[in-house]
Amino acid sequence: MRxxxxxxxxxxxxxxxxGKKILLLSVPAGAGHTRVAEAIRACAAADYGDVKxxxxxxxxxxxxxxxKVYTDFYxxxxxxxxxxxxxxxxxxxxAAPDGWINRLRRWIERRDCRLLAAEVAALAxxxxxxxxxxxxxxxxxxxxxxxxxxxxxxxxxxxxxxxxWIHPHIAGYFAANDEVAFRMREQGIPAQAIHVAGIPTxxxxxxxxxxxxxxxxxxxxxxxxxxxxxxxxxxxxxxxRVADKLLAIPGDFQLIALAxxxxxxxxxxxxxxxxxxxxxxPQGFTDRVERLMACADLVVTKPGGATSAECLxxxxxxxxxxxxxxxxxxxxxxxxEHGAALKASDLSTLEYRVRYLLGHPEQLQAMAQRARALxxxxxxxxxxxxxxxxxxxxxxxxxxxxxx
Numbered sequence: 001m002r003x004x005x006x007x008x009x010x011x012x013x014x015x016x017x018x019g020k021k022i023l024l025l026s027v028p029a030g031a032g033h034t035r036v037a038e039a040i041r042a043c044a045a046a047d048y049g050d051v052k053x054x055x056x057x058x059x060x061x062x063x064x065x066x067x068k069v070y071t072d073f074y075x076x077x078x079x080x081x082x083x084x085x086x087x088x089x090x091x092x093x094x095a096a097p098d099g100w101i102n103r104l105r106r107w108i109e110r111r112d113c114r115l116l117a118a119e120v121a122a123l124a125x126x127x128x129x130x131x132x133x134x135x136x137x138x139x140x141x142x143x144x145x146x147x148x149x150x151x152x153x154x155x156x157x158x159x160x161x162x163x164x165w166i167h168p169h170i171a172g173y174f175a176a177n178d179e180v181a182f183r184m185r186e187q188g189i190p191a192q193a194i195h196v197a198g199i200p201t202x203x204x205x206x207x208x209x210x211x212x213x214x215x216x217x218x219x220x221x222x223x224x225x226x227x228x229x230x231x232x233x234x235x236x237x238x239x240x241r242v243a244d245k246l247l248a249i250p251g252d253f254q255l256i257a258l259a260x261x262x263x264x265x266x267x268x269x270x271x272x273x274x275x276x277x278x279x280x281x282p283q284g285f286t287d288r289v290e291r292l293m294a295c296a297d298l299v300v301t302k303p304g305g306a307t308s309a310e311c312l313x314x315x316x317x318x319x320x321x322x323x324x325x326x327x328x329x330x331x332x333x334x335x336x337e338h339g340a341a342l343k344a345s346d347l348s349t350l351e352y353r354v355r356y357l358l359g360h361p362e363q364l365q366a367m368a369q370r371a372r373a374l375x376x377x378x379x380x381x382x383x384x385x386x387x388x389x390x391x392x393x394x395x396x397x398x399x400x401x402x403x404x
Contacts, residue, residue, distance in 0.1 A: 017048065019050060019052075020052070020126045020388060020391055021124070021126050022052070022054070022129065023054050023123055023128045024037040024041055024053060024128075024130075024131065025056055025058045025130045025131070025136075026057060026130075026132055027059050027071070028059060029074045029075070031306065032157050032304050033132045034131075035202075035306045036155060037055045037129070038055060039200040039201050039379075040131075040155070040380045040383055040384060041053045041055045042203055043380035043381055043383075047381065047384075048384065051384075053384075054123065056119070061115040061118075061119050062116065066108065066109070066112040083325070086325030089162070090326075092163070094163070097163075110141070113138050120139070120142075121147075121148075127150055127151050127391055129152075129155055130152065130153070130154050131157055133162070133165045136165070137164070140167035144169055151171035151390060151391070152169070152171055153170065155174040155200065156173065156176060156180060156199075158176065158199075158330060159180065160305075161175075162327065166184070166189065172194070172386070174195050174196075174383050175195065175196050175197070177334070178196055195386050197379045197382040198309065199376070199379055200383055201309050201313045201377060202380075203380070205310050205313040205314055209290060209291060215295045218256065218281040218292075218295060220295060222295070226295050226298075227253060227254075227256070227354065228298070228300070229257045230300065230307065238265065239257050239259055239268075240269055241347070242300070243255055243257045244272055245350070247272075247280060249351065253279075253358060254278070254279045254280070256281045256295060257269050257280065257281070257283065258283045259282060259283065266282055266284045270282050290314065293310070293316055294314070296316060298357060299316050300318070300350065300354075301319075301321075302322055302323060302328065303318070303328050303332040303341070304328060304331070305327065309375075311371065312375035313376065313377035314377075316368065317341060318371070319341065319342050319344050319350060320336075320344070321343070321344045321350065335374075338374055339366070340370045342367075
């Protein structure tokens with residue numbers, strides 16, 4: 001078989017994929033699933049102009065009550081009741097596929113997601129990639145019933161594998177790393193259906209950026225050590241408080257604080273910046289995070305799957321904090337075990353970690369090298385090429401065989 005990493009560059013295959021339609025399905029349970037789907041869509045638009053990639057929010061075709069469960073209720077649990085979410089995560093991971101919990105959940109999904117199947121049928125895609133387990137499970141049942149014939153793929157969006165991502169009748173799975181792939185095989189997924197691609201990031205994270213240009217655009221000195229504090233820093237007590245604590249550390253370094261859509265936090269950071277001229281660059285929402293990362297030597301963030309993948313793609317070491325129980329704890333462990341990150345459980349520990357790394361630049365450099373080695377900036381390309389290649393091949397074994 002031809003090398004899938006290069007096959008779509010060949011003229012005959014490029015002609016074969018012309019006009020193919022790829023449907024990407026995500027769920028806005030946190031931003032990561034959406035960002036990964038958008039990364040694959042953007043890659044298709046940039047590199048495969050003859051392929052039509054469509055990204056839909058699967059919850060837009062569900063009843064309001066189910067949307068609340070998968071989005072609002074999930075966010076409430078992870079933010080306000082993380083201990084309860086840890087229990088739910090473990091319980092659903094250990095539940096038998098045919099146990100009463102999963103039977104009830106599937107019955108609710110059948111009742112509340114009928115419009116999704118109709119929309120998929122109307123679009124008639126050549127292949128589907130799901131970046132959340134929920135649409136994958138619905139489509140798996142559609143295939144079993146003979147109502148859907150196109151291949152469905154699953155892109156896991158964390159350095160972890162929860163049992164709810166595994167379903168029969170799936171054409172293939174994309175794993176973030178070798179450990180996730182191993183755990184997929186342990187769940188009975190055939191080895192040939194598993195592809196270790198990484199977690200897709202937007203094309204901009206695979207491109208070179210001029211640090212000096214990006215820093216000057218923020219009013220910063222490109223020669224100084226720079227820390228990027230992302231919105232996840234709120235887990236340590238609010239961005240403004242964290243930034244104030246870090247800026248009190250002696251030394252020549254500067255700080256970028258990304259507040260996102262939190263207007264109150266941004267205003268507080270702007271007031272703080274007046275007290276630290278030239279050292280703090282507050283930022284609101286941006287779709288050019290890669291330019292902020294291009295200025296940075298270290299990122300302080302929550303270890304979401306997509307955010308972690310973006311940092312690794314840019315070769316940036318991290319200090320991770322406030323991981324969501326379950327998937328983000330696994331992400332943090334992966335980064336820590338491979339030496340690409342340190343962990344701060346509170347503000348005092350964060351200050352110590354930052355002081356240590358500023359005082360030991362060789363350690364910071366070693367972490368950057370490990371981050372770069374883990375990064376998979378071309379994951380989206382690998383996913384697309386694998387899916388498109390299989391569109392031109394006879395249907396291969398799927399995960400159905402794992403269920404006898």
